[in-house]
Amino acid sequence: MRRRLPGLLLCAPAAFVLGLCFVWPMLSLFRMSFYEGEGGTLIPAWSLATFTRLAEDPFVRDVTLDSLGLAAFCATMAVLLAYPMALFLFRTTSRLRGLLAIAAVMPLLVSGTARVIGWMALLSDQGLINQLLGAFGVPTQPLINNWTGVRIGLTESVMPYAILALIAGLGRLDRRVEAAAASLGAGPLTTFWRITVPMTLPAISAAWLLAFVLGVSAFITPKLMGGGRVFTLATEIFDAAMETLDWPAAAALSVYALLLLSLIVAAHAALTRRAGA
């Protein structure tokens, strides 16, 4: 019998690193959320004061709903826009396929700040879109420094992830079924709605969840494109951590956001399983 390398030993180095840079920080965060803070000074304690303060605050509830709504909207838009792209990349035989695939995930690798600068040139009151609209006599539309701007920017920033998740899932798409439907006389649109979409539903749902989770945690886009109007859980955490220096509140909000996300992911998993069964 050949000698087997114990798998757990192979995992040890990575597990050690992840323990150091992931588990330990998460435990620190959890611990910090029970500290007491007074005007920025930290008092080590096991207190629920911070959580109580947040729970009683209607603003936290509003911010939560706004964050979830924003993420849901952007995830939906991102999947809608990404789906034809993924389908195109999956099917095309073009020599440019490689280049186009790179272009689709390129934004993923570009700093969020850089993209925001581009959006500013395009969406501001004096930006290209409003200049064009102005040329046709349309009054200036507020497209940035509000929720609209954040929705646009965030949709774009989660799109590459949606494309990747969709492409990975499209592998299940059996082209022969589509071809069969077409040969039986189904029009392209019918084939698309009755065959393609149902067969790729798991991919769509996975891509939506990924985009949603990333949308909830996005921070740079709301911060730079929201005009100080857009408060999300992520910007609240950053402000508490870096501006008002209320670390217990930042930690407690983080724990709360994590719980919320876990619940949503679990609910999604349960729904998917039921739909699959």
Place this chain on the structure above:
Amino acid sequence: MRTGPFVTALAAIGYAFLLAPLIFVIAVSFNADAFLRFPPSGWSLRWYAAILENDGILEAMRNSAILATLVTVLALLTGLPMAWAIARGRTPAWMLNVATAPLLLPTLVIGLGLLLALTPFRLVATWPGLVLGHLVIVLPFVVRIMTTALLALPVHLESAAAAMGAPPLTVFMRVTLPLAAPGTLASAALAFLLSFDETVISLFLVGPRLTTLPVELFRYTQSRTDPLVAALSVALIAVTLLVVLAVERLVGFTKTMGRS
């Protein structure tokens, strides 16, 4: 089945939306004005020249390059064995979920956790601190991609070598690694870029001693008014594109990506 005109048209809209901000950053970067505005009153390369005269940015650039290299090497060294163990069923399957869990968490939360954890040990704004901070996203990524890449390899070659008496390490070095080289190279490139462009976690972990390029970029946007930011962004995009295209040439990057 060919791509119909309908799908192609919709895909084109998607592309236009997705790439619009990048295209406009490029346009703004050739601005001749002293402040960001569009369209510019004239075109010039002055902001590109300005990058080369800015010591702070050049140092941050150097730091980011060193950091990304260290992180990539460490992530591959630790991630590869784990990916192999997962792909060959040597560990329970949930290991992959555990290892990739950090990818699902908000980076902001991870960054805050790291700040809290590293502060007592005076690791904030140090190389080990930043390396750890970047590994938390790069390592899971490498494990995920490499697991997929290794799963796609023919197992029988490894079994054959083992059956002929080659020790496991030899099998890994002589058979598995050469076969997995394209995937490894692609994931190394992605790991490098992920670390090189990482902003949010770094934001919590930099300091006067040590800062990175994306953080400088973020700070610059918040404090400066000139189009140097745009020029710098374009430089970053160019670096990214070069790396990706080089890998594509060498190993067919997109194939790896399609499969992962």
Place this chain on the structure above:
Amino acid sequence: MRGTLAVGLLGLACTIVPARAQAPGQVVLMAYPGIFQDNYVDTVTRPFSQASGTAVQYFPTTNSAQMLGTLRTQKGDPQVDVVIMDTTTAAAACAEGLVEPLTEAEMPVLKDVHQIARQAGGECGPGVTFDHFVMTWNTQTVQTPPTAWRDLWNPAYRGRISLSSPPDIQGLVLTAVLAHAETGDWRNVNSTFQKLREIAPLVQTFNPQPDSYTLVLNDQVGFATGWNARAQYYRDQSNGRLGVLLPAEGTGFQINTINVVKGSKNRAAAMAFVTYALSPDAQAAFTNRMFYAPTNTQARPSAEALGRTAAAPESMSKVVAIDWAEMVKLREAWNQRWRREVIAAGGR
């Protein structure tokens, strides 16, 4: 395992790769970014380095709150030697023992520092610049020159206004100045918040990016809140495109203090730098360049520059006496009211 070994070695290696070493005799100064940095380096830190041979590394940080955060995370192992920050934040740093108390015995130049600047720092470092709160406006696109904040309550200006909301200090001063103009007491803010709610829908942004001066210059907005010194500087840079107004409602002082960080590894050099920064020459040079009023009573900047600072009779006469110690207590409540009452009312 060879892998594990390699990891260990690499881990070791990355502790050895030198982070920028803090050379002895070098001072790390943490202060504001942008044009403050450019001009401060030109007129203060570079002359200091040339005269003393001590290098100064300037570490720009977005705002005072983030500076305080940095000082806190580095308590016990400071990477910064000298910090220039807003007086309210500095008071917290002083109370927490993050910065050192300074005495005239150890730093004789303190004798020449203006009384207000000394009080602003408490027993820690004194004020190093005086500035005041203004309105900036675009002189080319705004038809009627404004005279007061109340001019902005005008539907024609929808989308043309930038207000920096709290926690930015500009938002706090704006609230106080408006309250004072209306009721005579800057703390009496209830009706002011009502007024602010009315202007909120006209506001383009409550968090100008990259800053309010740029938005005015590139005509994203017509009017913005700002600080006098920066505004004066941009006015010159833009050949008068940016206008600076001291509104009829009045203004508030903003004082930056300079402090030596407790536990500084280069304490002697840090003390020498603070002494230089407070000296008449350095103060006058920075005033001439950037229109912050000097805090050293012996400083002699040009009359032209001084006339455009917070020390000018016009601005002195319009200053609302805000007690910052009290403001610190009100700050969080105001911050929350801005978010919940004002900004929430200002959809765009």
